[in-house]
Amino acid sequence: MSEHTLLPPVIGVLGAGRAGTAFARTLVKAGFEVDICSTRPPRALRHHLKIYAPGAVAVIAEDVAARTREHENGLVILAVPQEDLDDVEPEWVAGCVLVDATNAWQDEVLPGWLQAAADEQLPTSLAVAGHFSGSRVVKALNHVSHGEFDDAADRDLPLDQRRALGAAGDDGAARGLVMMLIEAMGFDPVSLGPLAAGRILEPDGPLFNRPVRRDDLLPFAR
Ligand SMILES: NC(=O)c1ccc[n+]([C@@H]2O[C@H](COP(=O)([O-])OP(=O)(O)OC[C@H]3O[C@@H](n4cnc5c(N)ncnc54)[C@H](OP(=O)(O)O)[C@@H]3O)[C@@H](O)[C@H]2O)c1
Numbered sequence: 001m002s003e004h005t006l007l008p009p010v011i012g013v014l015g016a017g018r019a020g021t022a023f024a025r026t027l028v029k030a031g032f033e034v035d036i037c038s039t040r041p042p043r044a045l046r047h048h049l050k051i052y053a054p055g056a057v058a059v060i061a062e063d064v065a066a067r068t069r070e071h072e073n074g075l076v077i078l079a080v081p082q083e084d085l086d087d088v089e090p091e092w093v094a095g096c097v098l099v100d101a102t103n104a105w106q107d108e109v110l111p112g113w114l115q116a117a118a119d120e121q122l123p124t125s126l127a128v129a130g131h132f133s134g135s136r137v138v139k140a141l142n143h144v145s146h147g148e149f150d151d152a153a154d155r156d157l158p159l160d161q162r163r164a165l166g167a168a169g170d171d172g173a174a175r176g177l178v179m180m181l182i183e184a185m186g187f188d189p190v191s192l193g194p195l196a197a198g199r200i201l202e203p204d205g206p207l208f209n210r211p212v213r214r215d216d217l218l219p220f221a222r
Pocket of ligand 1: 016080
């Protein structure tokens with residue numbers, strides 16, 4: 001991790017389900033400290049984390065960014081189902097780079113502000129960025145299944161042999177930071193350009209859950 005000096009040593013993960021724990025496991029393996037939360041009090045997450053994300057620290061949701069934001073580039077990964085996003089206070093992650101790893105699923109009853117974007121066929125991350133307006137939002141990490149995450153992350157491989165993951169965000173510095181994170185986790189990061197370009201990473205797109213390489217993603221970069 002030491003080569004990625006702009007990255008904070010502590011990363012927050014909002015959501016301790018299938019995706020959140022997969023991200024946390026990979027981050028801990030890569031040498032980061034991880035603060036992770038769910039709807040449950042930290043004590044109730046203890047055994048769950050021992051199994052699914054050993055080494056990650058359970059915190060209350062309000063504090064998920066407390067330690068990462070002590071550093072210059074506080075970074076939090078959003079891994080809460082979109083249908084639950086009205087229960088996540090934007091204030092918890094204000095001032096941080098927020099990785100939107102969420103996806104829209106047909107069966108979810110979305111908050112009105114997200115449904116409005118879905119109705120207009122807009123990328124949901126645009127609505128997420130509007131809602132979490134105190135954070136710099138980057139769409140990433142949403143297009144790999146939790147079941148493949150551990151095997152797909154391989155920090156020993158040269159970049160061009162790793163699975164590629166896209167990053168889309170309007171703030172170039174925030175996007176660059178998330179690309180450093182993706183690389184540190186063991187993937188090959190590909191900049192797709194602005195946040196709206198992240199649409200290509202969504203479940204109905206051609207890249208979702210596919211073991212893609214850099215060359216597969218580059219044609220979609222803007
Ligand atoms: N599963 C995957 O392979 C995968 C991969 C990439 C992206 N994603 C996306 O990531 C999101 C989460 O998916 P998932 O499969 O991880 O869902 P999941 O297994 O149902 O886990 C959701 C987690 O979010 C927590 N949560 C819900 N509301 C919260 C709140 N207000 N504050 C804090 N935590 C809250 C839940 O807490 P409790 O544990 O207390 O219920 C749970 O830990 C979805 O949008 C999904 O599309 C999933």
